[in-house]
Amino acid sequence: MFERSYDIVIIGSGAGGGAVAKELAPLCRDGVKIAVLEWGAKLREDEYTGREVEMAEKLYFDMGGVLTRDRTMTLAFGRAYGGSTVVYTGTSLMIPESVIRKWAVPGLDWTDVRVRSEKYLRENNVHLLERDKLNDNNRLLYEGCKKLGYRVEQFPVNLKGCQGSGLCNLGCPNAAKQGTHRVQLPLAEELGVEVITNCRVETIGDRECIATVTTPPYGEASRWPDGRYRISAKAVVVSCGAVNSPALLLRSRLPQSLPALGRYLTTHPALILVAEHDHAITNYYGHPKSFYCDQFAESHGFLLETCMYFPFTTAKNLIGFGREHSELMQHMDRLQMILVLALDPAVPENRVTVDASGDPVVDYTLTPPVLSSLLASMRYTARIFFAGGARRVHAPAGRKFFITADEVERIDDVITMDQLKPGKVSVTSAHLMGGCRMGLNRSSSVTDAWGRVHGVPWLYVADGSLFPACSEINPYITIMALADRVAERVKTDLPALRST
Template sequence: MTHLHYDVIIIGSGAGGGTVASRLAALAADGLKIAVLEAGPHFSKEYFTQREIEMFDLFESGGAFPSSDGAITASFGKAMGGSTIMYSGVTFRLPDSVCEQWSVEGLSSSDLKSRFEKLEKELHVIEPGKEMENDNNRLFKEGCEKIGISVKKILLNIKNCEQMGFCNLGCAHGNKQGTLSVQLPAASSAGVELIPNCKVTDLFEKRVRATICKAPPGSLPGALNEGIYEFHAKIIVLAGGTVGSSALLLKSDFKKDFPVLGSYITLHPAMTVYGIYPKKIKNYKGFPKIYYSSDYSNTPGYYLETAFYYPFITAKNLSLWGKDLKYAMNRYNNLMAIIILVHDDALADNKITLNRKNEPVLDYTLSDKSISAFCDAQAKASKIFFAAGCNEVVMPAAEKPLFSKGDLNGREPESFITPKTFIPNKMPVATAHLQGGCRMGRDRNDSVTDCWGKVHGKDWLYIADGSLFPQSSHVNPYLTIMTLADRVSERLIATKDQWMA
């Protein structure tokens, strides 16, 4: 076993870890030894071929990490850059109302505002122009306006976007401003070490044990050889996400001191639904996400956003079989798509646990409230599609998933799509927004960290990722994760003399 000594090690390189690395870069430039340990490979933009089957290695479990009951698949990154490699750059600030609901002492919307502004400038967050709209986005807007649903523009962190439409498979041109393009290069140039293929297996006081594996073909080699290492550090920052950070603490026997560790997981569970337009439209080319509606955010509790995906994912999302699936896929170029994002409640029974092999398990059950929200959202989406000019729609929770307006026989979609026909394990529910598990709070009885991400009673251990969220963010979470990581970094810099001593 090889022993290596650092001042700070950061476990994970996504929105949280990448941000901490960039913020501590000045310390590295001053001579402190700082390293980012990433379980996945380090790919350059040249690796991103825009072919679905070739990009599965960017994701943990090929992008289909299942819940324990098999009803939900979770998609999150396992590569240098984390999930910011395959997100679409959709940028939301944490709503002030949600920050108030979180009710974390020492965390205020006024403090977050200045950090949002700083990050938005750093990441080149813009409002997309009309030239970026494709037909799917345009028709969504038109359909919403015809039936009185308000729409807003989605802000995007992109620069010189070439509108290839393959954002969720990695940006082949490096124009999406995630940590792989922005924070990690800045940190590396200042002296922060980036160590890929480094799977951390055990956490001890001020040290971790990890295995470094061989770099897979097409990836950039790391500086360290394969083998087992112990990394010693004065400060350890966990940024492995809801699953990774929670699981590492559970494996390291932290549960006895933190009863809520791993609990209160929220997923922002999602479903993508489809309308079939009478002629071919521009759907997968151009930017996939331009508009959203928050009209139903408070009640029943969901967002509607434009989206479009690739053939394999689309076939799964359609949730059809046989001739119906063939019928819909043969009209791939006619499809409109809307993604439904439900604001789920943070419940104690939804949690990360470990199986007999010490591997993480996502124990999560959709609540009746979330199911009702999905059904209401599918009914609203049906109306949007029909108002936009679609002849047929695909709604997995409907009595008849593929149906036309005539099939309703004068009924409203709400009576055709109900919780009675929503069968969880037959619904294509997914998540890319895992949150919670190491929630912020007052003390170790109700949380794992304080409002600055410091683990209660552990001056050497911080967390800087989405696992800090005490409840759902209600919006795409990457910017909020970066903002909390910015706070963690600020605290580390302010207390440097103490922990360096």
Template sequence: MLHNYSDYEEKNKYETDVLVIGTGAGGAVAGAELAAAGNDVLFVEEGAYHAPSTFNPYLTESIARLTREGSTTIIHGKVPIPYVEGRCVGGGTVINGGMTWRTPERILARWEKSTGSKELGPAGMEPLFERVEARVHAKKHMPQSVGDHNRVMVGGAQKQGWKYMTNERNQHLCVGTNNCVMGCPTGAKQSTLVSYMPDAMKAGARCITQVRITSLIIKKGRCVGAKGQAINPKTMRPDKQVEIRANAVVVACGAVQTPHLLLRHKLGRPSKLLGKNFTCHPNVKCLAFYPFDVRGWQGVNQYAQIREFHDEGIILAENMIAPAAISAHLPHHGARGWELMKRYNQMVLSGGLVEDSTTGQIKRGPFDMAVPHYDITPYDHERCVKTGKLLAQMHFDLGADFVVTPFINLPIAHSMDEINTIDPSTYPMRMLELMTVHLMGSVSMGSDPKKSVIDLDGQMWDLPGCFVADASVFPSAIGVNPQITIFAMATRIAWRLAEQLPTLRQAA
């Protein structure tokens, strides 16, 4: 059963064994595992269902359909950081680049030490990684899906003598359309839309879409369901009521929306950490213009990552996107912007990820809005500036004519001499352009209720029956693309919930 707005009455009531809020990397995986174990599962998704055949490279259509608030969301702080959240069946897995890097062993070792649980260490997580990688076909690409813009980054790493690694991605027979971040039109990218959600539905799960959950139902100190509102797709306003009763609830709305929902009920009291410990992997971008065609629209979104500086928490990679998305971030518009866009075939977009050394916080704002706040530290700021300079250096050494930089007072540079005027130790924070798509932490897992929000099973310390299964459970930033870690953690939490369901049924 898959319902959308047109299927609802003015008031709607559902009953289920397990309610899963969200269908992204966490919710879809947890729900599929629970359904496969024979449990009655009902998914609730705020966005709509869109078939892969409807995905296209047209920015204004795609972001309105597939992302929250048309990707206009901002993390507030000393340096405003735009971020993107998926809002559709499949969530962020529909609009990501599809990288499937495992959590680094040094991070897992830290988690094992901080929680005292070997299950979160390298050995404990290994079988979970193997399971989810097999399900989403995590593997290297076929040669025919690699484009010239992918080869530019590899060539740059080789020329600099930098270590690089080719990606494994959740894909099956990828043909390199490079529409990954606006939905894979062939279905080759194994987002949860085409993998875990079909698995769950085949196992008997149900899914209601275009419904925003606004509160949990709490009875005698236990979570026994949720209430929400159906969103009218024409007006984008809620005008129908939805109530779901369940024996257990899995909240998997992501590291911004999950704490936002839980904070409504003033949860997380033992540690007072709900919404805190938020991390986001600040990103910088560098757009290079070459004197020859590279046709960035051919080939995968990202083929390799430069890991030369990973010990410093820095990863470099290419990530070419559609023309409209490029044009929106150019430093010029009008005639000058058009002159730049006419060279789209000669562009290579690259970026750098910086592993956080600090944390932020998610707060509840007016009009039922989540408000992320994050102040970048001087140390992280210096690494972000260094990342921008490294990218520019690589492109100039490869023969780029000029680069669009992340430095606001130097929007276009024609040589490294210009770039070298930027001093990482003195460059003003607000003159650096950042963005992110990796949102983590905020409902951290742990073994001590005074130092974490959920226990090692994923259950809220102060709300039995309420589990969390998304990137918000990470005890810390991980320094790599988080998708496969979310899959693995959601699998583990689903298994723990399945073990507890008989007891939860009796208590509900």
């Protein structure tokens, strides 16, 4: 076993870990030793090919299709230098004040989160794309909503030099998306933070981690040779994401019992809805996500966003098979897509545990309110598609494969709850939140409002797992803002931690 020693070890390099690394990096000038241990690889620029299956293998856990225990939902999250920010779409929203109020975490106030979020909006070059760069797929959601009088807004996005290749979720081949792999990690490395890729942390012990470096057949070489490592540290920051952070802490057997660990996972359960126009539209080219509609958030518990998925993902999300399925897939150039995100409640039963090998297992049940939201979302989305001129619509809970425009008046009879069967309908998630929620005490939370694990003074969490409930918007900016707070806390605590 190789031995290494640092002052601060950050595990994971995504939205949370990348922000912490950059914030703490100036300490390296004063001799503080900092390492980021990242399971994933750092791809070479020529490896971003935009090929669906190849990129999914290199950049995601289980190719973006991690299954929940009962196999009714797939979860997408990244494994790479930059974590899920390598594959995210880059929509960058500020969390509403009302959500921070609902979270009710003592010591966490919205003004603080807003100021820190604004810092990352600037750092990541967040802006609105010029209207002439928006494609038909985006324009049609906007027009459909406007016709029906629904509120619709343009997404701010974090791009520099976007070429509109539409491949964001496969890792941008044009280096345009400003994820942590483009912004925070290079800044941190310049100042002396060491990022060790291909390094999976197995367990955390008393001020140390056990990790293994294994070189995959792609990406840049890791800074460390293959092998097993014991890494000691005065402070450990866990930023492995909402599935892997609870799993790592659960298999590490912490000195504290934490009954809430792994619980209250929320996912913004998502449906990809598809409509066909009678002519080709621009959908594949152009940034995929330019508008969102929050008209139904309060009343029905869902958001709508533009989206455009790749052939494999689209095919797997359609319900049914055979002639109609193939007919729809053959007309990819005519397809319009809308993503539904249900705003799911945080319940203790939705949780991460670990199996006998220490690997994460996710239990997630779609609660009745979420099923109602998903049903309503399909009905409203069908109306929006038809208002935008679609010829026919495929709804996962439709009583038939295609719904035609002449059926719009009786859409509630055509899209029905009895067809919305978990396991039959393809529900996905790319917004994983909770599992190490912030809060007041050990019985109902895992960390305090600064990401410090209750009862373990040298251990911190800084990622999406901190959310006590869902964010009700795309989460990455809020994750960075919370990680920024954790970094500040580590900086304050470090002198005392170094002297023990």
